[in-house]
Amino acid sequence: MGSKRVFITGGASGLGRALANRFADAGYSVCIGDVDDGRGAEALAELKAKGKAHYVNCDVTKEYALQSVADWLLSNWGGVDVVINNAGVASAGGIAEFSLEDWEWVVNINLLGVVRGSKVFARLMRDQGSGHIVNIASLAGLIYPPKMGAYCATKAAVVALSETMSLELDADNIKVSVVCPSFFRTNLAESVRASDADSQAATQRLVNKAKLGADEIAGRVFSAIEKGDFYILPHPEGRAIWRLKRWLPFKRYRAMMLKQTARMMTNRAKG
Template sequence: MSADAGRRVLITGAASGLGAALVSAFAGRGDRVLATDVAFESGFETLAGARSSTTETRLDITSDDDWAAALAWVEREWGGLDVLVNNAGVAGGGRLDVATMDEWEWITRINLFGVVRGTRTFVPMFKDQRSGHIVNVASLAGLVHPAGMASYNAVKAAVVALSETTGHELAAYDVRCSVVCPSYFRTNLIDGLKGADTALGAVIGQLVENSPFSADDIAAAVLEGMDRGEDVIIPDVAARGAWHLKQNDRAAYDAVMRKQAARLDKMG
């Protein structure tokens, strides 16, 4: 068990996929976990006096009222928070002339502003405590930008930038911020893929299905990265390889990305 066992942890998007794996990973260390998701039916009003190690409740990350309820519950039941994991998100994307503005607005509202809302909600508490750790789940798409995924790349890159800024702003208060950037791993996130670019959906679905990495693998690597104090957690070898290529051989990286773009165009 980690020396940090017993932390108070709030995780969004916790009903399935990486969120559920993170709940298990933190709870396995002896941490208390508030697992939240828009898919859960019961809200905070049903949780008065909850004392189990893992508590589930509904939280819509696009709702200011839901975030206010989460803060009030944490203050009342725990008296503070040690780790906020902004994990909830959706899959999307599409080529520039295929994806609609509604798709851009949808993915931005959830994948970026959901993280912003969670961060803004708990920053005052973390500053008052002079402790805490914010963990934002982005994607390798926040660092490496494949064709056909402009909206997803843009919002995940924004989460990377937000996380770096958060870490700088809160360092004086002994509050950390880490951003997680995994490549494709086996998860049900693809089930909710939304968008007019069906060719892209087929490509991503195949990449997810064929990935050697599970959500549990990524969750374990996230906690290990937190233990090491990493600001940018790149939790799998595929992601690390792609990021290394971009940093060290930009011409080769561009060639790979443009080849992928050409292949996508041939699919229609």
């Protein structure tokens, strides 16, 4: 058998592109899917300089688009070893303000996009006898900050789906991982839908001021995938906050989060 094969949705920019490059550096054949063909061409040129690579236009809101990729991988590369359901969008806004239309948009991409990818590629991996599905969630799927209800709900659902899949697919020799990063510097803010200008600005500020970039996160995620970790939290502070949530009595944790929320609102008011 030749090199291992990976497919990444949303692979033309941000974390997806950084992961594609990290896998290529490790000798994988890399297939990326995206809806931005311009960025896809740029990413593909980068990847081809490192080894075997392919780009396909892939809209994760369409099951047939993902099935088409699976069929291509089976016909041309004999299958796939790792699938990363990475494509996602950002959202911000309070429960009373964020529109139902925007809720449906976020759910269709962040949650159902992962469902479609997992459904399609679980079938392929069952047939080939092995595989690894990696779902990109967020620390917001474990810790739920205010003004991010739609985003938190979809990412929490991805965590729950991944836990279910890890049990359901174990007998088929299919590994599952779920990645829960905190904010890092990426182009995610480009896709944000917000109920108001303050929420939009706050999201962009959190992304732009993050200490780590996509390449650093990709390196940590790649190492954890290679080890077969289920929960992948690449930020040490994220792991610490998650531990506090699990260990503290809820009243104490809630009080801590209310203080953080008040501090965040004060900083937002100061601009």
